Amino acid sequence: MKRVLILILCSILTIGYLLTTVSNAKTAKEINAEVNDALKLFYQRVKGSKEFLQASKGFLIIPNLVKAGVGVGGMYGEGAMRVGEKTVEYYSLVGGSVGFQIGAQKTNLILIFMNEEALKKFRASSGWKAGVDGSVAFIDVGAGKSLDTLNIKDPIVAFMFGQRGLMANATVEGSKFTKLVR
Numbered sequence: 697m698k699r700v701l702i703l704i705l706c707s708i709l710t711i712g713y714l715l716t717t718v719s720n721a722k723t724a725k726e727i728n729a730e731v732n733d734a735l736k737l738f739y740q741r742v743k744g745s746k747e748f749l750q751a752s753k754g755f756l757i758i759p760n761l762v763k764a765g766v767g768v769g770g771m772y773g774e775g776a777m778r779v780g781e782k783t784v785e786y787y788s789l790v791g792g793s794v795g796f797q798i799g800a801q802k803t804n805l806i807l808i809f810m811n812e813e814a815l816k817k818f819r820a821s822s823g824w825k826a827g828v829d830g831s832v833a834f835i836d837v838g839a840g841k842s843l844d845t846l847n848i849k850d851p852i853v854a855f856m857f858g859q860r861g862l863m864a865n866a867t868v869e870g871s872k873f874t875k876l877v878r
Contacts, residue, residue: 722774724878727759727786731776734759734804737858749808753815754779756807756873758789761856764800769793773805774876777819785819786878791871803859807832807852814851824873 722730734757738745749755754777761773770792777785789805809815818824833850 724783724786727774727776727878728783730759731757731778731783734806734858737804738806738855741857742855752808752810753812754784754809756787756809756818758787758805761789761803761805762800763803765793766798771871775805779815786876787873788876789871789873801859803856805854805856807854809852810849811851818852818873821873822875825871 738757742748756775756777758773758775761771763769763771771789772791773789775787775789776783777787809818832852832854835853835855
């Protein structure tokens, strides 16, 4: 009984933390500044990333994505879609999960669209869901490795980088991306 009460209390605190994050919607200027910072970090940490992004049809960066959970978890973030070097739209990412998890983390997420069809489908949707409307392949580029556009054939690839905190899982399955008006 005591464990159940602790789990419920922790879940309430987690949801409260996520709701306060959601209530502080960012301006386009703030989102673009955070995206630029995340891009710099991505270029520093992943060899070949600049060339990889140049070969893409577009990419969506969600900087400072907040993930937290104790049994029940959630995540939220806001970011920008870029085609070429230009921001064309803003998006939010909301996700939830149930299962063995505990902790909180801030991370950066980048979805890279390798073909025009995947990019068009994503941009045309009113609420794109990972795993339902399209699958996302997470790429692990550890120390000493670099990106090679010739070896990656998936239409949408993703990276999580710059993690701060204690919670590790690289997935956005079941998460919903929604276009924002900014």
